[in-house]
Amino acid sequence: MKKNYDVIIIGTGVAGLFNALNLPEYLEILMITKAGLEESDSFLAQGGICVLKNENDFESYFEDTMKAGHYENTKESVEVMIRSSREIISDLLRYGVEFESEEGELRYTREGAHSTPRILYHEDVTGKEITGKLLKQVLDKENITIMEHTAMTDILSHNNDCYGVIIKLENGQETTVMAHDIVLACGGIGGRYQHSTNYPHLTGDALTIAGKHDIRLKNLDYIQIHPTTLYSTKPGRRFLISESVRGEGAVLYNKAGERFVNELLPRDLLTKEIYKQMEKDDTPYVMLSMQTIQGIDVTRRFPNIYQHCLDEGFDVTKECIPVVPAQHYFMGGIDVDLDSRTSMEHLYAVGETSCNGVHGKNRLASNSLLESLVFAKRAAKDILSNRSKEKMIS
Numbered sequence: 333m334k335k336n337y338d339v340i341i342i343g344t345g346v347a348g349l350f351n352a353l354n355l356p357e358y359l360e361i362l363m364i365t366k367a368g369l370e371e372s373d374s375f376l377a378q379g380g381i382c383v384l385k386n387e388n389d390f391e392s393y394f395e396d397t398m399k400a401g402h403y404e405n406t407k408e409s410v411e412v413m414i415r416s417s418r419e420i421i422s423d424l425l426r427y428g429v430e431f432e433s434e435e436g437e438l439r440y441t442r443e444g445a446h447s448t449p450r451i452l453y454h455e456d457v458t459g460k461e462i463t464g465k466l467l468k469q470v471l472d473k474e475n476i477t478i479m480e481h482t483a484m485t486d487i488l489s490h491n492n493d494c495y496g497v498i499i500k501l502e503n504g505q506e507t508t509v510m511a512h513d514i515v516l517a518c519g520g521i522g523g524r525y526q527h528s529t530n531y532p533h534l535t536g537d538a539l540t541i542a543g544k545h546d547i548r549l550k551n552l553d554y555i556q557i558h559p560t561t562l563y564s565t566k567p568g569r570r571f572l573i574s575e576s577v578r579g580e581g582a583v584l585y586n587k588a589g590e591r592f593v594n595e596l597l598p599r600d601l602l603t604k605e606i607y608k609q610m611e612k613d614d615t616p617y618v619m620l621s622m623q624t625i626q627g628i629d630v631t632r633r634f635p636n637i638y639q640h641c642l643d644e645g646f647d648v649t650k651e652c653i654p655v656v657p658a659q660h661y662f663m664g665g666i667d668v669d670l671d672s673r674t675s676m677e678h679l680y681a682v683g684e685t686s687c688n689g690v691h692g693k694n695r696l697a698s699n700s701l702l703e704s705l706v707f708a709k710r711a712a713k714d715i716l717s718n719r720s721k722e723k724m725i726s
């Protein structure tokens with residue numbers, strides 16, 4: 333196995349893949365993933381990806397993001413994300429990503445805490461559409477090597493400068509690999525919870541390793557609980573009932589069959605109301621009705637949700653489903669600047685593993701795919717410009 337690369341990227345979700353695609357082909361890149369190539373939360377994203385649909389929406393999009401984040405967001409990061417969103421969507425379209433459209437015009441949907449529809453989507457499998465297309469591009473690149481079922485167990489550093497990683501291969505053997513730059517794109521922490529929408533192998537490894545090396549971390553207690561996952565007593569990942577279902581008109585009922593809340597509250601507030609109701613009713617769930625959705629065929633708009641619920645014994649066109657909150661997203665992470673640099677030289681963090689402050693205390697729906705892509709691209713640019721600066725100095 334080759335022992336030296338220009339860049340090593342840990343993680344093959346949207347953040348890792350987009351970072352790799354934004355690096356030039358003359359750089360030798362190694363990507364590793366703890367699991368299979370399609371086993372990342374990026375593939376699970378249902379609702380969509382936000383975009384600044386026109387200049388007039390800037391103030392409102394900015395305010396919605398800040399309000400959802402309890403105004404604890406880093407304003408500069410929010411501005412960069414929103415201002416970069418159109419460029420990112422153009423990049424995705426160029427890579428062949430397909431979003432819902434009508435007569436050549438993109439269609440927008442709405443989710444909780446958004447004051448207007450501004451979310452692009454592909455049925456209810458937006459993450460699979462985006463990540464699958466990015467993965468296909470990466471697999472075509474000769475300069476990128478991907479190793480599946482290979483886990484980073486530590487980083488190598490000297491005087492606060494990162495120069496490699498220790499990895500555990502599929503056969504259990506440990507080895508070291510060096511690189512000029514290392515990018516941590518290891519996703520969230522849901523695997524540490526009993527009830528989570530995340531893949532169980534996403535256990536916040538990068539955070540543990542960062543902590544061990546005194547790399548700055550931020551907002552470690554900012555954890556998002558998604559208000560609506562399908563209630564189940566089976567072990568394993570909880571199935572998400574996307575916020576866009578409520579955005580399109582689904583409603584929540586208590587035990588008596590009465591609505592008890594505004595279904596489009598920000599996630600943290602809605603979760604609180606659902607927990608309160610569950611306690612009052614003494615039930616382990618509340619009910620969600622998709623029969624109230626008007627004007628669209630839910631089996632075509634939400635085919636994945638429709639089929640999954642059917643497999644679990646519920647026909648959402650005819651009956652309510654039991655839903656319960658579950659761990660969903662991590663707003664905190666490895667502290668990074670606007671170019672995704674950590675507090676250690678030559679070490680970057682992107683996607684859910686990182687914290688650039690965009691989401692504040694609570695993430696606005698459909699901002700995370702966008703945030704992952706925007707700041708992964710910025711990390712790639714910074715890696716390049718740093719390399720040229722270092723070359724000039726030497």
Ligand SMILES: Cc1cc2nc3c(=O)[nH]c(=O)nc-3n(C[C@H](O)[C@H](O)[C@H](O)COP(=O)(O)OP(=O)(O)OC[C@H]3O[C@@H](n4cnc5c(N)ncnc54)[C@H](O)[C@@H]3O)c2cc1C
Binds near residue numbers: 372
């Ligand atoms: C069910 C669900 C629905 C969602 N819906 C939306 C949505 O509609 N819109 C939106 O914007 N966001 C949504 N999100 C959030 C969004 O999908 C994620 O925040 C985003 O995809 C994170 O991307 P990532 O690249 O940072 O991490 P991931 O896609 O989770 O990828 C992490 C990668 O790191 C690898 N990894 C982890 N640890 C190690 C290790 N030690 N060694 C090697 N590899 C490692 C994993 O194997 C994986 O390849 C949703 C999330 C879930 C779970």
